[in-house]
Amino acid sequence: MKFHVLTLFPEMIENGLHTSITGRAIEKGILSLNTVNIRDFAGNKHGKVDDYPYGGGAGMVMQAEPVYGAYKSIEEQAGRKLRTIYLTPQGQTFHQKMAEEFSREDELVFLCGHYEGIDERVLQEIVTDFVSIGDYVLTGGELPAMVMIDTISRLVEGVLNNESSAETESFQDSLLEYPQYSRPEVWRGRAVPPVLLSGHHANVEKWRREQSVLRTARWRPDLLEKADLTEKEKAMVKG
Ligand code: ADE
Numbered sequence: 460m461k462f463h464v465l466t467l468f469p470e471m472i473e474n475g476l477h478t479s480i481t482g483r484a485i486e487k488g489i490l491s492l493n494t495v496n497i498r499d500f501a502g503n504k505h506g507k508v509d510d511y512p513y514g515g516g517a518g519m520v521m522q523a524e525p526v527y528g529a530y531k532s533i534e535e536q537a538g539r540k541l542r543t544i545y546l547t548p549q550g551q552t553f554h555q556k557m558a559e560e561f562s563r564e565d566e567l568v569f570l571c572g573h574y575e576g577i578d579e580r581v582l583q584e585i586v587t588d589f590v591s592i593g594d595y596v597l598t599g600g601e602l603p604a605m606v607m608i609d610t611i612s613r614l615v616e617g618v619l620n621n622e623s624s625a626e627t628e629s630f631q632d633s634l635l636e637y638p639q640y641s642r643p644e645v646w647r648g649r650a651v652p653p654v655l656l657s658g659h660h661a662n663v664e665k666w667r668r669e670q671s672v673l674r675t676a677r678w679r680p681d682l683l684e685k686a687d688l689t690e691k692e693k694a695m696v697k698g
Pocket residue numbers: 546547548590591592593594595596597598599600603
């Protein structure tokens with residue numbers, strides 16, 4: 460999977476993603492990361508890429524041409540149009556199913572904005588997906604792009620060493636994950652739930668399922684509508 464990122468701050472993307480699991484996957488060649496500095500396409504010697512908004516108002520707007528030039532450099536390299544994601548609070552909210560869908564592409568472009576946004580005309584020209592990572596406003600699209608790339612990456616075969624771990628996690632079945640414990644058996648007076656030490660696999664699974672349902676009811680009751688609960692479980696979360 461190849462990720463291209465159009466940004467004014469390539470070092471932020473590089474530093475973030477050349478770390479930990481994504482970093483190792485890039486080293487192994489399972490993922491590839493190509494950052495493009497929009498400022499390199501400024502077309503003036505000052506590297507200026509923003510200007511005042513038509514109609515007035517606070518802040519500056521990123522101009523169309525540098526963004527277009529940066530995108531075109533990638534399109535030419537790929538030899539075809541690529542799915543291009545613009546990170547914006549005005550987009551569709553990112554979720555796991557969307558990540559799964561994006562993970563089936565073999566090349567993606569992320570466009571990171573700054574200031575008060577990007578000239579609408581270039582967005583109309585190149586963007587295929589407008590995506591928000593949640594109902595809050597960040598200073599730029601770099602962190603949201605990294606959130607998306609990280610989430611998509613772990614769905615790409617070979618990125619996680621444990622194949623099953625991407626499957627059994629939160630949201631796959633609309634439930635939050637059960638709690639995890641490791642050694643020691645007692646930590647500061649808090650004991651590991653005995654069932655986990657019992658070696659009784661079916662009971663462990665039963666307990667984990669119950670914990671998932673209870674946690675979801677407590678913290679994300681909105682998810683329960685989509686979850687496939689048994690009658691007994693429905694009664695449990697009602698009470
Ligand atoms: N840029 C600024 N805030 C954002 C958000 N919540 N999601 C995506 N891009 C953004």
